[in-house]
Amino acid sequence: QVKLVESGGGTVQAGGSLRLSCVTSGSTAISSSNCMGWFRQDPGKEREGVAAIYTLGDPAGTTYYADSSKGRFTVSQDDGKNTIYLQMNSLKPEDTAMYYCAAGQCPAWSSTSLNSHNYNYWGQGTQVTVSS
Numbered sequence: 278q279v280k281l282v283e284s285g286g287g288t289v290q291a292g293g294s295l296r297l298s299c300v301t302s303g304s305t306a307i308s309s310s311n312c313m314g315w316f317r318q319d320p321g322k323e324r325e326g327v328a329a330i331y332t333l334g335d336p337a338g339t340t341y342y343a344d345s346s347k348g349r350f351t352v353s354q355d356d357g358k359n360t361i362y363l364q365m366n367s368l369k370p371e372d373t374a375m376y377y378c379a380a381g382q383c384p385a386w387s388s389t390s391l392n393s394h395n396y397n398y399w400g401q402g403t404q405v406t407v408s409s
Contacts, residue, residue: 279304281396282310283378286403291349293407297363299378299400306336307398308359309333312383312390315363317405324389327376328352328363334387343391345371368395368407375402 285297297315301307305398314329330352331339351364361378381396390395 279307279379280305281380281398281400283376283400285402286376286405286409288406291299291368291407291409293368293383294364295405296365296366297365297376297378297403297405299360299361299363300313301380301398302337304398307380308380310380310398311336311385312352312379312392312395313354313361313378314390315350315361315397316377316379316393317372318377319374322374324377324393325374326393329390330361331383331385331390332361334385337371339386341388341390365405370407371409373407374405374407377402 280303311333315327318324327342349367354361379396379397381392383395
């Protein structure tokens with residue numbers, strides 16, 4: 278059974294930090310995915326790619342960020358490649374959303390790794406709320 282489980286969400290004041298984690302398990306399909314990403318969605322809005330990291334092949338370790346998260350968020354993975362993290366600093370009220378991690382197949386070295394259409398395995402999400 279394919280499984281991605283996010284954790285680390287919560288409520289924080291503007292300017293604060295949170296670190297989200299995503300543990301993957303249960304399927305070689307995930308372990309063969311070449312990219313993992315963090316997305317967020319607010320009710321009534323489209324899902325937005327926040328950050329992505331390549332986990333296999335030559336691009337492994339390469340990261341991409343949305344303009345809204347660049348310079349404030351950092352995506353990383355552990356050596357075992359079964360957990361990815363999203364360190365979020367200098368949080369703003371507009372960062373409030375449900376955050377999802379996902380695994381997929383992305384074109385190599387491409388900012389399209391931030392496109393949700395490349396991803397076919399999704400977690401249930403963790404809520405991040407930033408108060409002003």
